[in-house]
């Protein structure tokens with residue numbers, strides 16, 4: 156079974172979303188896989204140094220932290236419950252291990268997850284990755300006055 160995503164360009168421009176996510180997770184340009192994706196820990200480059208793909212219009216926003224929280228929460232809470240059920244650990248072990256593991260996992264996963272999200276956005280031609288202008292920001296509804 157294959158999954159197909161249809162972006163604004165229709166079937167003409169399907170991109171390999173698995174490859175794009177994989178390249179993003181590795182911190183590489185989702186288009187070519189050669190250029191760096193990040194110029195700092197969580198700051199993507201504006202343009203790929205290898206293929207000149209524009210990357211400035213990515214909008215990963217809050218999705219990477221949500222994904223990281225979900226992954227780390229399952230690992231840490233699952234591990235804690237298993238340790239409580241099958242282990243006889245002193246409390247200080249728990250107090251030392253779980254917060255430390257949480258911080259390490261969050262820091263280790265944040266950049267790869269953000270890269271994967273940017274790769275998915277590129278593959279789906281979201282936010283200008285399809286060559287068209289990005290959708291303008293949604294404007295707030297006009298407020299209604301008391302006397303229309």
Ligand SMILES: [Zn+2]
Pocket residue numbers: 184185186187188189190203204205206207208
């Ligand atoms: Zn590139």
